[in-house]
Amino acid sequence: MTKQRYDDQHTASYGSWVEGDLIAHETSEWQDIKLIRTEAHGVVMLIDDVLMLSEDTHHVYHEHMVHLTLSCIENPKSVLVIGGGDGGTVTELAKYPGIERIVLAELDEAVVRVSEQYLPELTAGLKDPRTEVRIGDGAAYLAEQTGAFDAIIIDSTDVCEEAHAGAQTANPLVTDEFYDNIRKAMKPGGVTCQMLGSPTFYTNGMSLMYHRLADLFTHFKPFLMPCPFYISGDWCGGIFSDDNSLEPKYEHLPADKLVYFNMDIAKGALALPNNVRRMMK
Template structure:
């Protein structure tokens, strides 16, 4: 492969991978490729895995950073433990997307969970992750995990009323996963929940970029509007992920239980429990802080519930 020639959605030039698209208006991120481990186009998207001196192994889908070995704990621990520790007794969990296995790894740390389903449309992401990203793909080894290679929308339609928590670990809203940011998908998630169920979706962007009006349509506020029409309780949380644009990731959460208070975990972890779970980022104190936003963001998002 000629590394100087950009792939359909991925720009690799002079030993660097450049995350640059019309979606990120006016800015880009660049990471040095110390070793190109994998680069192929699957049936659905362009997949790149590199080694970088600072961030370790890194996964890109259609040119957009998905995770790095250095900071993936911040993303995966937040998207899992924020919702699961807000639920009184999560037994059945569905992950839509998440082909790298990191969400599975964190869900499996909860002893109350009896079954974990992963619905991933691109089997190649799973295959590549198992080979190059063992620190996240270890999640597939848990015996409670059942993998379904299919469209998440279709899977939800066939599994109504089955899950306590549904986590959408999707790629960016501008590409393959765009349907996972729309109201019909969230309606299907609601119907697939058991009474008192919770959803958590990565919201793609951060309030700094949305404040400047650089994304169309604004993803966080759009997801909040969708969830507020379907659920009695919604909330937004953030996690510090240095390799993501602006260094933050936002999550939109919602519950069918009107008494849910996301900002305070129902079950607080002791220091010993956090150590036993090998948590690098999340703890109960950080849980509360994840829902604290700057003044401009609070005005933009409106009421949390």
């Protein structure tokens, strides 16, 4: 194979690139998926030419999403993941012996299939007997659930651009109906986590998302996390709930299995910089 360079363009003036061998390329009904084997960073995934993960750094993002959320829940038993077809989020969840049920609702079977083939470590949790993989519309699956989940993790592509455009119906993961269904699907004390974007690079969209979630839910906290391989150093998710105060206080982390995350990091992630504080006013 011949090494090739793949560009990931974020603004008119800035982007990143990755160089390696294209080992899988699928054009599904939904998106373009490329897996690149690199010399320095293992396998890297691009979806629609945006860097999604690298084998050597994905843990930072996956660990924040899962363990920050679960450290706010006393005794998490059942978790729904919407998106997350690369398996990384499910694999983190499977590290908790107390979890009884993990549902992965992923739209695109191609993401799951190529990940299982080329990213065995990320997808290990998909083979866990507690895991149900449901290929199909995650928003539709969610709509059928009532009081079923302690945690819901929306591990999708960034939603802040849609919010910015005001086209709330363009992305089914940011409609009012979707958030109503989130509320209905959660157990008492349940917490939802949603990937949002970068407050540095998507200032307007992020500001709108912050206000939206703060208006819709009694409790909402954005959190920042480093994301090697994404542009910007201050990538951001949000946790929200109507009846959970979102304090990371339950120290049931599978600590010896974590590459990055710990309870100090949980508190640090919730420390908000001035620019984000101002966006939330």
